[in-house]
Amino acid sequence: DGGITQSPKYLFRKEGQNVTLSCEQNLNHDAMYWYRQDPGQGLRLIYYSQIVNDFQKGDIAEGYSVSREKKESFPLTVTSAQKNPTAFYLCASSPRQGAGTEAFFGQGTRLTVV
Amino acid sequence: QKEVEQNSGPLSVPEGAIASLNCTYSDRGSQSFFWYRQYSGKSPELIMFIYSNGDKEDGRFTAQLNKASQYVSLLIRDSQPSDSATYLCAGSSGSARQLTFGSGTQLTVLP
Numbered sequence: 001d002g003g004i005t006q007s008p009k010y011l012f013r014k015e016g017q018n019v020t021l022s023c024e025q026n027l028n029h030d031a032m033y034w035y036r037q038d039p040g041q042g043l044r045l046i047y048y049s050q051i052v053n054d055f056q057k058g059d060i061a062e063g064y065s066v067s068r069e070k071k072e073s074f075p076l077t078v079t080s081a082q083k084n085p086t087a088f089y090l091c092a093s094s095p096r097q098g099a100g101t102e103a104f105f106g107q108g109t110r111l112t113v114v
Numbered sequence: 115q116k117e118v119e120q121n122s123g124p125l126s127v128p129e130g131a132i133a134s135l136n137c138t139y140s141d142r143g144s145q146s147f148f149w150y151r152q153y154s155g156k157s158p159e160l161i162m163f164i165y166s167n168g169d170k171e172d173g174r175f176t177a178q179l180n181k182a183s184q185y186v187s188l189l190i191r192d193s194q195p196s197d198s199a200t201y202l203c204a205g206s207s208g209s210a211r212q213l214t215f216g217s218g219t220q221l222t223v224l225p
Contacts, residue, residue, distance in 0.1 A: 031210050042118075042202055042215035043158070050210045058212065090157055094211055102148055103213055105157040 003027065006091050006106035012114050013078070013085065021076045021109045023091035030095060032074035033103060036060060037088040046089075049074055078111065086113050116141040118205050120216035128224050133190040135219050137203030140184070144205035147179060147186045148213065152200045161201075162188070193223040 004025045013019045025032065031050050035043035045058030049068040063082025068074055074093075078085045088110050092103040117140040127133045139147070146165040150158035164170045164177040164186070176189040186205075190197055200220045204213040 033210075033212060035215075040217070042217040043204075043213070045212055045214070048210050048212050056210070092213075102160050102163050103211075105159070108157045 004091060004093055004104055004106035006089075006109050008109060009107065011109055011111045013111060014114060016080045018077055018079050019111070021078070021089055021091075021111070023074045023076065023106060024072055025074075025093045025104075025106075026072060027093055027095075027104065028071070029093035029104075030071070031093060032068070033092045033094070034058075034064070034066065034074070034076045035090045035092065037090060043090060046076065085111055087111060116144070116205070116207065116214045118203055118214050118216040120201075120203050120219045123218075124220040124222060126222045126224055127193050129193060129195060131193050131223075133193045133197065133221055133223070135188040135190075135201050135203070135221070137186040137188075137216055138184055139186065139205045139214075141205060141207055141214070142181075142184065144207045144214075145211070146206040147177070148204045148206065149175075149177060149186075149188045150202040150204065151197075152202055152218070154200075158202055190221075193221075195223045195225050198222045 007022045033048040034046040047066040049055035065077045091106045094103045121136040148163045149161045152158045162177045164179045174191045178187045200218040202218045203216040
């Protein structure tokens with residue numbers, strides 16, 4: 001089955017640690033995105049990538065880093081510089097073709113700082 | 115700053131009624147608009163998208179777009195308790211078609 005797989009589903013981080021969230025897609029989509037969602041709020045864009053080896057900062061990139069070494073993979077690292085990382089993280093992908101191109105979401109990773 | 119705003123909730127409707135969800139956007143460069151449904155603790159799932167002025171119908175759902183007024187809406191006919199969720203409006207713009215989301219409207223359909 002084609003889709004987007006995020007892992008882990010739940011992640012606990014100690015203060016000062018870097019953690020990496022995995023996102024893999026087998027939809028052959030060009031574009032991939034990372035969003036953050038806080039309780040009762042919409043999604044905010046962290047980073048996005050349109051092509052392998054290229055990515056752009058979104059609205060809230062500070063304290064995060066990404067890589068896009070393969071078309072299928074777009075991991076997100078939450079660094080110790082991110083002061084309030086507890087949130088629901090969502091990865092999405094899109095074929096990036098046409099005006100009506102929707103984004104498909106993975107199941108999300110819930111990150112908690114302990 | 116691109117902004118997408120949704121009518122404040124929560125919204126409650128009785129089963130069988132029409133639920134009306136509204137959204138306005140500030141970026142005239144937005145090309146397409148999407149309605150996602152999100153159940154508590156789950157990821158968003160796409161309901162509909164629209165990119166031309168007018169109405170678009172899909173089953174019980176109708177999306178409406180008015181680019182002159184920068185207004186998007188979603189109507190849910192014959193609302194069911196299973197429609198109870200948070201509905202997210204998003205606009206797409208930029209070369210990567212990145213989405214800008216509203217904060218969501220929580221809908222409760224009362225049996």
